[in-house]
Amino acid sequence: MRKKVILVFLLFSICTSIFAQRERVENLPTFDKRKIHYGFYLGVNQNDFKLNLRNSAIQNANITIEPSSGFNVGLIADLRLHKNLNLRLEPGLITNSKNIYFNHIATQRDSVREVSSTFLHVPLVLKFSTDRYKNIRPYLLAGVSYDYNFSSNEKNQDDNSAGQFRMQTHNFMYEVGIGIDIYLNFFKFSPSIRGVFAMNNEIKYDDDPNSQWTAPVNFMGTRGIFLNFAFE
Structure with a gap:
């Protein structure tokens, strides 16, 4: 899936860049002289977890x-x-879901946890742009972001022993990406692709220190690919 997302982004960027370069008129010639401007974005993502296991009372843990x-x-x-x-x-909203398979647990009911999440995602990023060439301008992105997980269950008194998988509510990420500004007649269109990676451990450990779900986990943090289409 990630390879498909990257391929779609590359093909789309190439096609739109060729179209923009064919335009003889330079669109929005003073756009980049504005001190402040605003816009919005739409996109898709694919997130999973970077997972590191540790030695624990759970033998042959496999997640x-x-x-x-x-x-x-x-x-x-x-x-x-x-x-x-x-x-x-x-700032924006992100939705996604993941299935976590605890392969060392024999019973089907206890071996799978579905984690559906809705985040308030607040990135602060630096955008490094090349000089403009006709109606296109490639750029790089790098920054940090704060995520508030509305679906974390962090304060839920029940844990995995009652079927509740819990995550941390407040999380911090770093992100890097590439994109291209395409200057159209009335607005600037900017497709970009970026990687997002957690800096903190997002798992909320079960009350039982020997929990078969959380005891083997040393680190569980989001990593994902975002494909955004910005309109400015």
């Missing part, structure tokens, strides 16, 4: 993650710092 695709939507506030450098705040 696998099955990700699925989700959606992104949000707003953009862009501050021009330099002709090739912008600071961007991109």
